[in-house]
Structure formats: C-alpha cells, structure tokens
Amino acid sequence: MNNEFMQEAIRLAIENVESGKGGPFGVVIVKDGKIIATGVNEVTANNDPTAHAEMVAIRKACHALQSFQLTGCEIYSSCEPCPMCMGAIYWARPDSVFYAATKEDAAKIQFDDQFIYEEFAKPLSERKLLIRQMMREEALIAFQKWRESDSKIPY
Numbered sequence: 001m002n003n004e005f006m007q008e009a010i011r012l013a014i015e016n017v018e019s020g021k022g023g024p025f026g027v028v029i030v031k032d033g034k035i036i037a038t039g040v041n042e043v044t045a046n047n048d049p050t051a052h053a054e055m056v057a058i059r060k061a062c063h064a065l066q067s068f069q070l071t072g073c074e075i076y077s078s079c080e081p082c083p084m085c086m087g088a089i090y091w092a093r094p095d096s097v098f099y100a101a102t103k104e105d106a107a108k109i110q111f112d113d114q115f116i117y118e119e120f121a122k123p124l125s126e127r128k129l130l131i132r133q134m135m136r137e138e139a140l141i142a143f144q145k146w147r148e149s150d151s152k153i154p155y
Contacts (some may be wrong), residue, residue, distance in 0.1 A: 001098055005035065005076040006076045006078075006100055006135045009027055009038075009065035011026065012026025012028070012038055016040040016053075024041070024057050025041040025078055026077075027054050027056070030074045031070075036064050036073070037061035039055070045110060052085050054088065058088055061092075069092060069093045070092040071095070073095060074098065075098070077100070078102075079101040080101065080103045082090055082113045082116070091155075125139065140146070
C-alpha cells in the first residue's frame with residue numbers, strides 16, 4: 001500500500017474531469033515499485049462502455065508486460081471498481097487492489113452499479129435483460145476442440 005500511487009490515481013481522475021474527457025475515475029498499476037500503466041475513464045470519449053479506468057489500465061499493463069496476467073502487480077483505483085472491472089481484475093490476477101472512494105460515493109453522483117449486483121442475484125428468467133440459452137450442443141464443439149488442442153495456452 002502506497003499513498004503516492006493512490007494520489008496519482010486520484011490526480012488522474014481529477015485531471016480527466018477538468019479536461020472534459022471523461023468521468024471522475026483514475027487508475028495506476030504498479031509492478032516492482034514502478035508505475036507500468038495508468039488509465040482514466042474513456043467511456044464517453046471513445047463511445048466504449050467498457051473503457052472504464054481499470055479496463056484501460058489493465059489493457060495497457062498487459063501490453064507493457066506482454067502477458068495476459070498481472071501477477072506481481074498492485075492496482076490503485078480512485079474508486080471501488082464496478083462489477084465489470086472487478087471481473088477483469090480477477091481474470092488479470094494482480095496481487096492486490098487498493099481503492100479510495102466507495103461504490104456508495106459513486107452512486108451519489110449517478111454512477112450507481114447497485115442494480116447490476118441486484119440483477120446478478122436474480123435467476124436469469126427474472127432479469128430485466130432478456131437472457132436465454134440456445135444452441136448449446138453446437139457451442140460445445142469449440143470446447144471439445146480447445147480440450148484437444150496442443151497449441152492452447154491455459155489460463
């Protein structure tokens with residue numbers, strides 16, 4: 001845990017708002033005591049709903065490390081990561097995550113992810129978004145080919 005890295009994540013969030021480029025979120029990814037990637041919210045700047053600060057920083061860090069995992073890294077976020085970002089963080093496998101503002105703080109300024117947590121807790125048939133399974137057997141062919149592949153890279 002390092003205050004200087006968190007201060008940089010917060011600075012990036014403030015700068016992003018002041019520049020008019022995006023939302024109030026900044027992230028720093030650190031490995032071996034050095035910043036290897038940063039990210040700010042680019043959702044509206046790039047018309048990309050996945051361009052949250054954490055996602056941007058994870059992509060940059062993985063590119064810099066030439067790896068799809070962030071083992072040995074720390075993530076500093078100006079705000080508690082949303083469900084999408086937490087999913088990506090778990091897949092990236094950093095050693096730790098530190099955040100400043102909470103999801104409740106974000107909800108107070110209309111960045112409210114509570115409905116997503118509530119939707120995840122419901123059975124698929126009760127969710128607001130139509131989600132239905134189809135063509136399972138056909139899709140399982142790809143899984144069989146993966147299982148049999150000699151060139152796969154497990155993760």
